[in-house]
Structures are given as C-alpha cells and as structure tokens.
Amino acid sequence: MTTTPLPECGVARFLALLGxxxxxxxxxxxxxxxxxxxxxxxxxxGISPHxxxxxxxxxxxxGIVTRTAYAEIPPRVEYRLTPxxxxxxxxxxxxxxxxLSVPGPAPTAP
Amino acid sequence: MTTTPLPECGVARFLALLGxxxxxxxxxxxxxxxxxxxxxxxxxxGISPHxxxxxxxxxxxxGIVTRTAYAEIPPRVEYRLTPxxxxxxxxxxxxxxxxLSVPGPAPTAP
Incomplete structure (x- = not known):
C-alpha cells in the first residue's frame, strides 16, 4: 500500500482502490x-497467485476484506468482505x- | 477494437469495455x-493524447460515444455520450x- 492520499472525487477514489x-x-x-x-x-x-x-x-x-485464520488442522484461512x-x-x-444492456455479439454466437 | 466476444457476466462486460x-x-x-x-x-x-x-x-x-465534426472554420469536433x-x-x-464512504485521510489533512 502506498500512503498517497485518496482523491477527493468519489469516482477517482473508487478507481484508486478498485483499479x-x-x-x-x-x-x-x-x-x-x-x-x-x-x-x-x-x-x-487466469489470475496469478501473486x-x-x-x-x-x-x-x-x-478495510474492504478481513482475513481470518482458524486454528484447525490443516489450517484454514478465510477472506470475507467487511461492511x-x-x-x-x-x-x-x-x-x-x-x-448486460450493451448490445453485442453474444458469446455463444458463431 | 478486438473482435473478442464480450463476457457473459455483466460485471466482466463492464470491465472489458471500461477497463x-x-x-x-x-x-x-x-x-x-x-x-x-x-x-x-x-x-x-496526466492523460496522453494517444x-x-x-x-x-x-x-x-x-457505441458509447459519438463523434461529430462541424463544418466550421476552424473545424470543431465534439464527443458526446450516446444513450x-x-x-x-x-x-x-x-x-x-x-x-466517498471510504474512511481515509482527507486529501487536505496535514
């Protein structure tokens, strides 16, 4: 994470965090x-583990996700969204x- | 533009077109x-002309934008959103x- 301040514009803030x-x-x-x-x-x-x-x-x-490690054998780690x-x-x-409103060739079209 | 079919998932379609x-x-x-x-x-x-x-x-x-060239001197070209x-x-x-709901350091904070 960088410490760059978030942009003031809400759209730009979204893009900074979800880009x-x-x-x-x-x-x-x-x-x-x-x-x-x-x-x-x-x-x-297609996503790499990295x-x-x-x-x-x-x-x-x-603060978008929490990571919970359960003390089980084998260990279990879960990711879940915060509020x-x-x-x-x-x-x-x-x-x-x-x-879904975008007209375009359906993926199953020839 | 590529001719890759759009993904079936609406979110992925959005990302394919607005990524x-x-x-x-x-x-x-x-x-x-x-x-x-x-x-x-x-x-x-920061955006490059390219x-x-x-x-x-x-x-x-x-089909997200239309480009209109007006026959004026000097020529005028306008971009506008389609429906x-x-x-x-x-x-x-x-x-x-x-x-805007994301807590975080305000850009103007010290």
Missing amino acids: GPWATLIVRELLHGPHRFTELRDALP TLTSRLRQFEAT LGEGLRDVLEAMASWG | GPWATLIVRELLHGPHRFTELRDALP TLTSRLRQFEAT LGEGLRDVLEAMASWG
Whole structure:
C-alpha cells in the first residue's frame, strides 16, 4: 500500500482502490460469501497467485476484506468482505445491469 | 477494437469495455455534456493524447460515444455520450457514493 492520499472525487477514489483488471472480480466472488484463497483462485481463471495475494493484502489494508485464520488442522484461512466491502454490491450491480444492456455479439454466437 | 466476444457476466462486460485507468474518468467528464478533444485532455491532467484518442475510438466503436465534426472554420469536433453511454451515470454515481464512504485521510489533512 502506498500512503498517497485518496482523491477527493468519489469516482477517482473508487478507481484508486478498485483499479486494475482483477480487483472488481475478486469482490464479485466475495459478494457470494467468504472464500478461501484456493477457492478464489479457482473462481478466477487466469489470475496469478501473486496478483491474488497482492490484491487481498491491499483490500485488508484498506478495510474492504478481513482475513481470518482458524486454528484447525490443516489450517484454514478465510477472506470475507467487511461492511465497507459489502457496500460495493451496489456498484457491481450497477455495472452488471449496464454491462448486460450493451448490445453485442453474444458469446455463444458463431 | 478486438473482435473478442464480450463476457457473459455483466460485471466482466463492464470491465472489458471500461477497463484501464482512464476510461471511467473520460466518461465522468462526458456525463457533464459534450466535450471537444482539448477540453477532455485539459480536464484529465496526466492523460496522453494517444491514450485519449485510443479510448475515444474504442468508445465510438462500442457505441458509447459519438463523434461529430462541424463544418466550421476552424473545424470543431465534439464527443458526446450516446444513450448507452448515458446509462453509465448509474454506475459512476454508485462508484462515487461508495468512494466517498471510504474512511481515509482527507486529501487536505496535514
């Protein structure tokens, strides 16, 4: 994490915290409930473990995600959205609604 | 523009069309009304003319923006959101609302 102050504009603040190709998709998965690292990795084909680790750490640092380690054997670690992270549901719902309104070749079209 | 089919997931479709660090900020400016190229460039300090041109062409190709050249002297070219592009207002409003809910050092704090 840098210590750069967040931008004043709310949109720019969102982009500063959720920028990059994977951040929003990680949140999309966590909106379904807590996930283990391997579950997130498997749900996001193409993401590198390095990127996933880095984004989760950033999310922890900004208070979007909590990481809970359970003292079990084998150890279990879960990531879940905080209330701040849950607040992203409205943003992702708006994105999804707009995304589905875009005319374009359906993925299954020839 | 590539001819890659759009993803089926609405969030991923949004990210495919509005990904990258500048796309959403260009839309933010155009939500205030039509802009000339130089007006957009001046409103987005740090954007390169190459990036701005490239994003505007992508937006035209995906039907988010129209480009109108007026036969005036000197020639005037304006970019404005289509109804599809205007549909992004809800997304940006949700982003802004969330962004402003994030606790963090205010940009003006010492």
